[in-house]
Amino acid sequence: MDHFIYRDGTLHAEDVPVSRIADEVGTPFYLYSTATLVRHYRLFDEALDGMPHLVCYAMKAASNQAILRTLAAEGAGMDVVSGGEYARAVAAGVPGDRIVFSGVGKTEAEIAQALAGGIRQFNVESEPEMQQISRIAAQMGKTVPITIRVNPDVDAKTHAKISTGKSENKFGIPIDRAREVYALAASLPGLDVIGIDVHIGSQLTDLAPFELAYRKVADLTEVLRADGHDIRRLDLGGGLGIPYARSNETPPLPSDFGALIKRTVGHLDCEVEIEPGRLIAGNAGLLVSRVIYVKQGADRQFLILDGAMNDLIRPAMYDAHHDIVPVVEPDAGIEQVAYDVVGPVCESGDTFAKGRTMPPLAADDLVAFRSAGAYGAVMASEYNSRPLVPEVLVKGDHYAVIRPRPTFDEMINRDTIPAWL
Numbered sequence: 001m002d003h004f005i006y007r008d009g010t011l012h013a014e015d016v017p018v019s020r021i022a023d024e025v026g027t028p029f030y031l032y033s034t035a036t037l038v039r040h041y042r043l044f045d046e047a048l049d050g051m052p053h054l055v056c057y058a059m060k061a062a063s064n065q066a067i068l069r070t071l072a073a074e075g076a077g078m079d080v081v082s083g084g085e086y087a088r089a090v091a092a093g094v095p096g097d098r099i100v101f102s103g104v105g106k107t108e109a110e111i112a113q114a115l116a117g118g119i120r121q122f123n124v125e126s127e128p129e130m131q132q133i134s135r136i137a138a139q140m141g142k143t144v145p146i147t148i149r150v151n152p153d154v155d156a157k158t159h160a161k162i163s164t165g166k167s168e169n170k171f172g173i174p175i176d177r178a179r180e181v182y183a184l185a186a187s188l189p190g191l192d193v194i195g196i197d198v199h200i201g202s203q204l205t206d207l208a209p210f211e212l213a214y215r216k217v218a219d220l221t222e223v224l225r226a227d228g229h230d231i232r233r234l235d236l237g238g239g240l241g242i243p244y245a246r247s248n249e250t251p252p253l254p255s256d257f258g259a260l261i262k263r264t265v266g267h268l269d270c271e272v273e274i275e276p277g278r279l280i281a282g283n284a285g286l287l288v289s290r291v292i293y294v295k296q297g298a299d300r301q302f303l304i305l306d307g308a309m310n311d312l313i314r315p316a317m318y319d320a321h322h323d324i325v326p327v328v329e330p331d332a333g334i335e336q337v338a339y340d341v342v343g344p345v346c347e348s349g350d351t352f353a354k355g356r357t358m359p360p361l362a363a364d365d366l367v368a369f370r371s372a373g374a375y376g377a378v379m380a381s382e383y384n385s386r387p388l389v390p391e392v393l394v395k396g397d398h399y400a401v402i403r404p405r406p407t408f409d410e411m412i413n414r415d416t417i418p419a420w421l
């Protein structure tokens with residue numbers, strides 16, 4: 001559920017007409033709904049009611065300061081995967097003891113940064129990384145909580161590029177080597193081995209792979225406890241999918257996910273963390289774009305938008321589907337037209353949809369890509385020297401630009417010319 005609905009014949013973001021923002025900000029831009037962000041966070045928080053838990057928003061999905069602040073004010077923790085994300089979380093007012101650090105290749109500088117600023121735990125992904133964290137923590141006179149990310153060799157049945165829990169993926173340590181690796185961890189200075197971490201992939205639309213993974217984690221908890229490790233925290237990752245095509249997808253709800261967690265690991269008396277990203281931000285954001293031209297090709301019509309693959313790369317990168325809707329509500333029963341929806345970038349991959357049936361559109365019409373809040377703005381680039389796409393946040397009847405569109409001068413002046421040139 002989101003807060004982007006037609007009212008009085010035009011698409012609204014909460015109580016603000018999308019067309020008004022488009023006129024004032026210019027297109028393309030990302031548009032987020034505060035109410036949707038908060039609602040989705042709370043659904044996860046409530047799903048784990050009754051067990052000690054922390055919902056750590058996977059901020060790589062959408063990491064604007066205003067979004068982080070909105071969620072932090074709700075009590076959210078943050079899952080970060082780089083020094084830049086750690087700095088963003090701290091800048092948004094998230095205390096270190098609510099930040100978990102994930103990622104397969106934490107550098108020495110990133111580890112030191114988090115140790116100095118405070119960290120809830122590192123999710124360790126390999127033995128060399130564990131030794132590195134141990135060395136730096138000991139050097140700084142600190143003991144830092146860690147979990148070890150295990151790779152449960154479970155097929156998440158999602159797109160190959162966002163599947164992370166199979167043995168051939170780069171993530172985590174093989175679960176059948178866990179006892180050995182935990183023994184090593186327990187022997188190293190500067191580490192407090194408190195738990196287990198798992199994250200099997202993104203955009204999962206079925207709970208079965210989660211269930212397989214969490215049962216393996218539950219079994220491993222008992223094995224490691226028998227080995228003498230005080231396993232008291234389970235980080236169960238993120239990955240719950242969202243409906244990208246409204247008509248035919250019904251992924252499980254956060255409440256179903258929470259019930260599964262209680263069923264699989266609830267008896268272990270552990271504190272639980274989850275790291276949802278997409279489900280919190282995905283349907284809380286639109287990409288709003290304007291039609292530049294409608295072009296008749298040899299055998300098809302092209303809808304040429306001012307938004308492009310550099311603004312939203314998911315269709316090019318993951319073959320992702322996004323519903324694209326006109327901002328002016330189409331008349332019921334209007335005859336649909338098939339379009340190839342494309343951007344102006346000089347690549348054939350700059351295609352959002354092929355043969356998409358939509359109400360007829362004309363130059364200057366506004367369209368909105370639904371479910372664009374996650375892995376949208378954060379993956380945007382300035383390819384073709386198209387200024388980085390701006391972001392706007394709505395709350396009730398007001399809105400604010402939370403990242404302005406750079407001017408051409410700002411874009412150019414980021415480059416520096418050597419003195420010898």
Ligand SMILES: *Cc1c(COP(=O)(O)O)cnc(C)c1O
Binds near residue numbers: 058203239240275
């Ligand atoms: C990307 C990622 C997440 C979030 O995944 P979503 O599908 O956005 O929920 C959580 N944890 C880790 C370790 C990740 O890499």
